[in-house]
Amino acid sequence: MTRASSRRPGPPTRTERGIPEATVARLPVYLRALTALSDSGIATASSEDLATAAGVNSAKLRKDLSYLGSYGTRGVGYDVEYLRYQIAREIGVTQDWAVVIVGIGNLGHALANYSGFGTRGFRIVALLDADPNLIGERIGDMEVRDFAELEDIVKADRVSIGVITTPAGPAQGVCDRLVAAGVTSILNFAPVVLSVPTGVDIRKVDLSIELQILAYHEQRKSGEAALPQVPELPAMNGLTDLPSVGGGVGA
Amino acid sequence: MTRASSRRPGPPTRTERGIPEATVARLPVYLRALTALSDSGIATASSEDLATAAGVNSAKLRKDLSYLGSYGTRGVGYDVEYLRYQIAREIGVTQDWAVVIVGIGNLGHALANYSGFGTRGFRIVALLDADPNLIGERIGDMEVRDFAELEDIVKADRVSIGVITTPAGPAQGVCDRLVAAGVTSILNFAPVVLSVPTGVDIRKVDLSIELQILAYHEQRKSGEAALPQVPELPAMNGLTDLPSVGGGVGA
DNA sequence: CCGATTTTGTTCTCACGTTCACAAGCTCCT
């Protein structure tokens, strides 16, 4: 098991019909921008308009869209509804995907209530937890069920996407169970690196990593001139007062 | 303030002392891996060990670390505690960063309770919301305060990082207020593209985008042979639930 | 019907990121 990562059979990274991964990651953004335009009653938009709404530059947007086909009209722009449907179809959200959420703590709770979740394309079919105290609790119009029922639920509802919102500890175990039950896409909120067999896609959302990236840049801003000369080789003996980072290190 | 000093002076993307953005994004992962090893009582680790723990390959890890300096010992590996401190210092989490969370809905609630948040390096100094019904509510050892107090809080606690967990609507307004108050790094959970002036860093976490990316790959898996020939110009009549798709642009 | 105008789709070039492969350097054993 744990047979290497997921995507990399022989050739490099290239989706079957050739849509680059970077583009795939932006399609949902375009989809949202188009929905917003549509809601504003706008029927046609140029690549420039769309790019602004999506927060990218227009050349990139045009190139991204060109991977899907030629859905625009030169001299005019894109028909908002039409393009929206094409992107939705390409992503696969014209159908509904069944989702289970495992781990109903604070975050699991929040996600279960998150309306924008089922905006379109996704349907939460079960909230699971192993804690007997939580089982049976109602959240919105759903009830927390026993994690032991996982296999039945996955089979019954053809669940292909699992969301892990457990603490770090049980995450790998939960992940293994999900995969064994037949789930082939996992969204992981637990702060651990999960390993999955080939063929299973996994994406990670990690709050503290995001904050740390911000901190890095923040530090650069404030200390622009204060830390150009980094102590390349600080005395190793100074490490004794580093029982735990942040313990006695703080400025 | 807001001295247009962030990233993009003249040359392309290149952090002042030259750490590539992709590497910066992985440093927190290494930091976590090192902490885990440290907690297991492991004092020394090779690049191979670390890479496994962090879920990357060893060559990449070594190159990433080489940007920070030569902190390893050939033939031996890396001293876990030493390297951990070096990375923590580089990221900037040896000091504590003050953080405010704006928007105490489901997600804001969850984040406020998220212990791993203040794991180290970050300190939530205020939970803010504009809803009078929420103000005064206690969450953990904190109390929800009026968003109007933002400026005072930012000044008093030297807040440099703001987390936006409001709905999409008010997000840009909140963002502008944060920036005006002096916040220079923003983590946005609202499903909108925020615009900020130069010098302010912004990162986005978007649940539905992540799910959609998974859906895209999922679709490719199930239909491996079912949809190789994509209807470049599908018959527009099959789209009953798409009121005005393709006014006249379609086939 | 033709030319001016607009905007897409695409080509080309350059920068960035990843991986390979190996020399440099350290430790340990004989």
Next chain:
DNA sequence: AGGAGCTTGTGAACGTGAGAACAAAATCGG
């Protein structure tokens, strides 16, 4: 002390992504 065996740090090759620039195609006005 010297050589064998590891493991790091890095130079070079390769692949991917971004942006500029332009040719192709559509509309509109005369």
